[in-house]
Amino acid sequence: MTKTVNGNYIHCVNNAEFNGVLIVGVVHGDEPQGEYLIKQYLLKNKDSRIAFIPSLNPDGKQLGTRVNANGVDLNRNFPTKNWVLSDKNEFFGGEFPACETETQFLINIVEELRPKLILTLHAPFKVVNYDGDARFAAQMISDIIKYPVEESIGYETPGSFGTWAGLEKRIPTITLELDENISVEELENPVFEIFKKLENYDKIDFSALEINRN
Numbered sequence: 001m002t003k004t005v006n007g008n009y010i011h012c013v014n015n016a017e018f019n020g021v022l023i024v025g026v027v028h029g030d031e032p033q034g035e036y037l038i039k040q041y042l043l044k045n046k047d048s049r050i051a052f053i054p055s056l057n058p059d060g061k062q063l064g065t066r067v068n069a070n071g072v073d074l075n076r077n078f079p080t081k082n083w084v085l086s087d088k089n090e091f092f093g094g095e096f097p098a099c100e101t102e103t104q105f106l107i108n109i110v111e112e113l114r115p116k117l118i119l120t121l122h123a124p125f126k127v128v129n130y131d132g133d134a135r136f137a138a139q140m141i142s143d144i145i146k147y148p149v150e151e152s153i154g155y156e157t158p159g160s161f162g163t164w165a166g167l168e169k170r171i172p173t174i175t176l177e178l179d180e181n182i183s184v185e186e187l188e189n190p191v192f193e194i195f196k197k198l199e200n201y202d203k204i205d206f207s208a209l210e211i212n213r214n
């Protein structure tokens with residue numbers, strides 16, 4: 001657990017049966033859907049083998065801003081090779097790579113848990129974006145939620161989590177952009193179905209899936 005600038009706490013929920021999947025909500029404070037969905041899912045699935053960070057950016061959520069309390073876009077603050085000092089707008093990547101507590105927290109969790117797949121929950125673009133070797137997992141998610149799959153443009157977003165985790169650390173990473181024009185309650189069905197599928201991620205034979213698709 002880590003304390004933020006504004007005194008909120010960031011935590012990761014996981015148990016000893018960890019199945020290799022890490023799901024992260026509220027990277028951007030004005031995209032609150034992930035926290036609600038994760039909390040509701042955990043209420044109904046107390047034995048989940050997935051690791052969850054319900055809200056990475058509680059200060060931003062409290063303030064209703066994309067950025068955190070320091071005005072930093074966490075999704076531009078990761079220590080990628082292409083990190084740059086950018087203008088101080090809502091995409092500001094911080095004074096230096098990983099300068100933010102929230103960024104450091106997620107880096108530490110990834111290095112500690114060594115996940116095999118990471119899913120971050122965003123809004124509002126209705127797309128399943130992926131970085132690294134996550135095409136089939138992205139397709140599986142797309143089949144459920146009916147948003148198109150798009151391979152990430154990666155290096156056009158310096159300091160992004162997808163570039164850091166997916167391309168540089170080679171952990172398959174998916175950015176699920178949810179629909180913000182429907183209620184979070186309406187998102188429960190498809191998102192819970194995705195989480196349920198990911199409960200057995202360590203048992204899915206993706207090589208067989210690839211053969212079937214060819």
Ligand SMILES: [Zn+2]
Nearest residue numbers: 028031122123
């Ligand atoms: Zn976002």
